[in-house]
Amino acid sequence: MDASTGWRAAGTLYHRYFTGLLLTVVTRRSAADAGELTFRLFRKQHHEKFLSSLGKLGLDGLPDPVKAAGYHYLSNRIGGVSVEFVRESDAKAWVHFVPPRWIYDGAAICGIPSEVSRGVLRGWYAQNGPSLGNPRLGFVCCQQTTDGQPGLSGYFLEHDRELQPEERLRFSPGELPPRFDPTAAPKLDEAAWTPERLAKANRNYAMEYVKNALPILAEIFGPAEAAHLGRVTGRLIGMQFYAEIAAILDAKPGAEGFALLMGRLATGQDDACEVEIGRSGAVVRQTSWRLMRGVANVPDSVFEGWNGLLEGLLAVHDRFLVLDVRRRLDRGDAAFEWEIRPRAPAGAY
Numbered sequence: 287m288d289a290s291t292g293w294r295a296a297g298t299l300y301h302r303y304f305t306g307l308l309l310t311v312v313t314r315r316s317a318a319d320a321g322e323l324t325f326r327l328f329r330k331q332h333h334e335k336f337l338s339s340l341g342k343l344g345l346d347g348l349p350d351p352v353k354a355a356g357y358h359y360l361s362n363r364i365g366g367v368s369v370e371f372v373r374e375s376d377a378k379a380w381v382h383f384v385p386p387r388w389i390y391d392g393a394a395i396c397g398i399p400s401e402v403s404r405g406v407l408r409g410w411y412a413q414n415g416p417s418l419g420n421p422r423l424g425f426v427c428c429q430q431t432t433d434g435q436p437g438l439s440g441y442f443l444e445h446d447r448e449l450q451p452e453e454r455l456r457f458s459p460g461e462l463p464p465r466f467d468p469t470a471a472p473k474l475d476e477a478a479w480t481p482e483r484l485a486k487a488n489r490n491y492a493m494e495y496v497k498n499a500l501p502i503l504a505e506i507f508g509p510a511e512a513a514h515l516g517r518v519t520g521r522l523i524g525m526q527f528y529a530e531i532a533a534i535l536d537a538k539p540g541a542e543g544f545a546l547l548m549g550r551l552a553t554g555q556d557d558a559c560e561v562e563i564g565r566s567g568a569v570v571r572q573t574s575w576r577l578m579r580g581v582a583n584v585p586d587s588v589f590e591g592w593n594g595l596l597e598g599l600l601a602v603h604d605r606f607l608v609l610d611v612r613r614r615l616d617r618g619d620a621a622f623e624w625e626i627r628p629r630a631p632a633g634a635y
Contacts, residue, residue, distance in 0.1 A: 516591015524598020
């Protein structure tokens, strides 16, 4: 299996998992709770990624509205998102996220309320001005896909006065973005952004959302509820998308086949992993956890949610097998260690 195949499998699974987390919070908690999740998530990622990425994307030196819109255009296109950019002037630049929306994958768009979209806008778009040290920069949202409009669109605008915090994001429904001309949009340096780098960045894009969302669930709802929300989502997504992931990773039947699938998925995440095949089952040891690299004090709920993905995958791979967790890297062990073995017959002790 080449590296790009593993990256594609990991990116696909984490993409679906993130969309599933949003739907789980909407349906099992509330629209307001889901909006709080997206607000905290996008504010955190804004502080981690925005300023540090401007130079990598070749946007330094541009006017602030153009720089802000250019960031959203290029960074999201790297992640596989359909987005447009229009520079109307030095003081006004548009972004338009065109359906199908990556973040609300497939028919999930029908279950996402506008509170989720507003949380994204409050968390990131309203913060661009303060991060750039420009108190006159704000964002005007003109359309939201979740309101039944043809995409999420709006423009960064540099006003002629300083804005109050509540003025950094405003809504002006009815304005339409200008027509998109790809030749006039910012472009990545092809020498630096090779196809291999883009493929890996596409995977990283999906993993980053999950990396930040799972700990934030514990911050908002507490560890017990976060573990429940994360695990039920993981199991559902693992089951629903098993066939797609198994096809990408060329999964074979039985305990050995699932152990090899886990190993290939770990490789696709850039994790060190070894597989040991026994007579009646298999053992998988993963000695790194790239997903949570750099995260301090990872709550137990994060593993419970993440491991739910594997449980869901196995439930469809072979419902007569079970996945036992024997060691946990996040609790100080040298590795995550899972045993894949036959399920005990009903009534056995």
